[in-house]
Amino acid sequence: MSIISVRDVSKDYLLGKTQVHALRGVTLTVERGEFLSVAGPSGSGKTTLLNLIGCVDTPTTGVVEVAGRDTSRLTERALTDLRLHQIGFIFQSFNLVQVLSVFQNVEFPLLLQGGLTRAERAVRVQGLLEAVGIREYGRHRPSELSGGQRQRVAVARALVTRPALVLADEPTANLDSQTGQNIIDLMREMNRKDGTTFVFSTHDPKVMAHANAIVRIADGVVAGREPVGAMA
Amino acid sequence: MLLVDLQVAARNLTRHTRRNLFLGAALAAVTGLMVLLGALTAGIEGSMMESATTLLTGDVNVGGFFKITSGSAAPLVSGYPRVLAVTRATVPDLDYYTIRGRGWAKAVSDSASMDLVLGGVDIAHEPAVRRVLQPVAGTLDELARPNTMLLFQGQAERLKVGVGDVVTLSAPTERGVNNTVDVRIAVVVKNVGIMSAFSAFIQADTLRGLYSLSPDATGAIHLFLKDREQANLVAARLREELQRQGWRVMEPDPQPYYMKLFQTVPSEDWTGQKLDITTWEDELGQFKQFIWGVKVFTGLLVFVLMVVIVIGILNTLAIAIRERTREIGTLRAIGMQRRKVLWLFMLETLLLGLGGCAFGALAASALAAGLNAAAIGVPEAVQLFLSQEHLTFKLGFGAAATDVLLLTLVTVAASLAPALRAARLKPITAMHHIG
Ligand SMILES: Nc1ncnc2c1ncn2[C@@H]1O[C@H](COP(=O)(O)OP(=O)(O)OP(=O)(O)O)[C@@H](O)[C@H]1O
Numbered sequence: 001m002s003i004i005s006v007r008d009v010s011k012d013y014l015l016g017k018t019q020v021h022a023l024r025g026v027t028l029t030v031e032r033g034e035f036l037s038v039a040g041p042s043g044s045g046k047t048t049l050l051n052l053i054g055c056v057d058t059p060t061t062g063v064v065e066v067a068g069r070d071t072s073r074l075t076e077r078a079l080t081d082l083r084l085h086q087i088g089f090i091f092q093s094f095n096l097v098q099v100l101s102v103f104q105n106v107e108f109p110l111l112l113q114g115g116l117t118r119a120e121r122a123v124r125v126q127g128l129l130e131a132v133g134i135r136e137y138g139r140h141r142p143s144e145l146s147g148g149q150r151q152r153v154a155v156a157r158a159l160v161t162r163p164a165l166v167l168a169d170e171p172t173a174n175l176d177s178q179t180g181q182n183i184i185d186l187m188r189e190m191n192r193k194d195g196t197t198f199v200f201s202t203h204d205p206k207v208m209a210h211a212n213a214i215v216r217i218a219d220g221v222v223a224g225r226e227p228v229g230a231m232a
Numbered sequence: 233m234l235l236v237d238l239q240v241a242a243r244n245l246t247r248h249t250r251r252n253l254f255l256g257a258a259l260a261a262v263t264g265l266m267v268l269l270g271a272l273t274a275g276i277e278g279s280m281m282e283s284a285t286t287l288l289t290g291d292v293n294v295g296g297f298f299k300i301t302s303g304s305a306a307p308l309v310s311g312y313p314r315v316l317a318v319t320r321a322t323v324p325d326l327d328y329y330t331i332r333g334r335g336w337a338k339a340v341s342d343s344a345s346m347d348l349v350l351g352g353v354d355i356a357h358e359p360a361v362r363r364v365l366q367p368v369a370g371t372l373d374e375l376a377r378p379n380t381m382l383l384f385q386g387q388a389e390r391l392k393v394g395v396g397d398v399v400t401l402s403a404p405t406e407r408g409v410n411n412t413v414d415v416r417i418a419v420v421v422k423n424v425g426i427m428s429a430f431s432a433f434i435q436a437d438t439l440r441g442l443y444s445l446s447p448d449a450t451g452a453i454h455l456f457l458k459d460r461e462q463a464n465l466v467a468a469r470l471r472e473e474l475q476r477q478g479w480r481v482m483e484p485d486p487q488p489y490y491m492k493l494f495q496t497v498p499s500e501d502w503t504g505q506k507l508d509i510t511t512w513e514d515e516l517g518q519f520k521q522f523i524w525g526v527k528v529f530t531g532l533l534v535f536v537l538m539v540v541i542v543i544g545i546l547n548t549l550a551i552a553i554r555e556r557t558r559e560i561g562t563l564r565a566i567g568m569q570r571r572k573v574l575w576l577f578m579l580e581t582l583l584l585g586l587g588g589c590a591f592g593a594l595a596a597s598a599l600a601a602g603l604n605a606a607a608i609g610v611p612e613a614v615q616l617f618l619s620q621e622h623l624t625f626k627l628g629f630g631a632a633a634t635d636v637l638l639l640t641l642v643t644v645a646a647s648l649a650p651a652l653r654a655a656r657l658k659p660i661t662a663m664h665h666i667g
């Protein structure tokens with residue numbers, strides 16, 4: 001069964017008095033274990049699509065199914081649970097909790113989930129901080145970090161619960177190419193080892209090159225889906 | 233998790249230091265004021281009630297009225313030794329008792345005169361009076377001699393007399409003539425509140441002489457119980473027993489005896505002796521009303537301040553939520569339930585409320601203790617009202633804790649609506665929010 005099934009989805013925003021059609025009839029299926037890139041020019045609707053899949057927004061029309069559940073039929077509480085247990089989200093603008101340390105930010109979803117002991121959590125968090133290359137910044141506050149470092153914290157926070165699905169909105173946009181490469185490698189490894197599904201938007205052709213497939217969207221519709229091999 | 237919650241809440245509080253300090257200080261101020269006013273009221277009540285019961289009434293009074301004609305009345309218990317014997321047998325939980333003459337006279341000095349409610353005391357058998365009355369001139373022992381009188385400072389000043397001076401007491405009697413007696417001022421004592429405006433004491437036999445009473449007549453027997461709470465029960469039991477043994481006993485009527493003497497009893501259609509059993513609450517109804525008035529007044533004041541505080545909290549939290557909309561959205565997006573958001577916001581106000589209120593209560597307690605120690609004099613005009621010469625606060629841990637809890641509760645309750653609003657934000661609208 002596919003982990004994501006988006007059918008005939010449209011999303012309109014009301015911007016003042018004008019309607020903005022951010023998505024106009026998108027259909028997309030993502031299988032478990034895919035490493036999928038969503039590409040398209042600025043304003044094409046990438047973030048909107050990821051938000052719908054991530055259950056933080058609801059479509060104007062159409063059906064969004066995540067992990068086999070029709071999201072329009074779930075209560076707010078069930079949706080929150082779905083986000084907590086199935087989905088890891090890397091936001092375009094980090095969105096870290098300013099009053100918590102880097103360590104605590106990454107640990108937070110585990111605390112919300114409950115279940116792990118303090119020591120287990122520490123091992124998990126420390127391992128991820130190391131993997132994204134900010135092991136020594138655990139005690140710092142987000143405000144003391146550079147943009148790239150903050151992005152890595154956001155990545156670690158999204159991965160810490162080992163979700164089935166990770167959605168990443170331009171995960172490397174704020175990083176230098178070396179760090180960006182590290183993060184892609186980390187995601188790639190999780191994908192290979194645990195079978196975690198990744199869907200990420202990007203402008204960067206080098207990043208796209210790591211994907212299994214690329215979905216191109218333009219002006220709110222899917223322009224095409226191509227395996228990466230075909231692109232080369 | 234709770235630890236992290238507390239940490240988040242505490243850090244969010246310290247992040248907006250100025251705003252939260254302001255709110256915390258306001259809470260502290262209101263709590264402090266509440267504690268201070270409460271302690272002051274308790275102080276007034278304590279000193280007023282202690283001196284009033286000691287000087288004017290016992291816990292239970294066995295008094296009565298004697299009427300020669302149905303249109304007159306005298307505050308008398310005739311043949312009191314027999315009444316006393318029955319009383320002592322009926323009230324085993326008696327701590328001690330005093331025998332008081334009751335009267336009413338005009339005191340006339342060389343230069344002035346004033347009306348006084350008189351108590352006839354046998355000072356040798358009045359241990360508690362010594363606790364309450366502090367002589368400024370003369371000694372209380374002098375009051376044991378015949379034809380002596382005790383005045384409060386204010387009265388002495390009004391009559392322009394001092395210890396050793398003589399005043400004439402002129403009292404209307406049952407027979408319609410005014411009896412007079414010259415008494416020497418044996419002792420002048422410090423004022424003890426409102427009662428020092430209208431009551432004074434003379435030696436017991438002198439009072440009997442003034443009214444031509446026999447030695448076995450007195451005004452009332454004041455009973456002091458081991459447990460004051462039992463006053464009503466004891467009074468009821470006494471009424472029943474005295475009635476059973478043949479005395480005529482008046483129906484309970486919660487008024488001080490001098491009100492009955494001047495207003496109700498003279499218009500009743502009977503003659504001879506009737507006993508009247510009252511409690512300290514009956515006799516001190518006006519004092520209680522006064523205390524109640526003070527409490528209502530302070531209560532209103534605190535209520536108004538609380539409304540202001542609630543508005544402040546609503547405003548502050550509304551601002552806080554606007555500022556943190558993005559953060560709330562993020563937390564919701566990574567899987568935080570609504571009730572958790574609610575909890576975090578309320579925890580924040582709980583910490584602020586508890587901190588501010590506790591600080592206020594502590595500061596107020598320290599201030600009150602300091603003021604007590606400083607023994608600040610109360611202006612004479614207010615002394616009568618406050619029953620105090622020095623500002624005295626009576627601090628109670630229970631009362632202060634109640635104030636703290638109450639105000640914290642109000643604070644948290646006030647945060648409920650803004651916190652609910654924060655919890656209801658859709659994750660996406662929250663994240664789009666700029667700021
Ligand atoms: N909350 C909103 N209110 C109004 N219009 C919106 C809102 N969010 C997105 N839009 C509009 O919807 C369209 C799609 O936006 P979206 O953010 O999905 O594009 P994107 O592909 O992510 O762009 P970028 O590459 O710049 O991040 C844009 O025209 C945008 O202006």
Ligand SMILES: [Mg+2]
Binds near residue numbers: 046047048092169
């Ligand atoms: Mg975008």
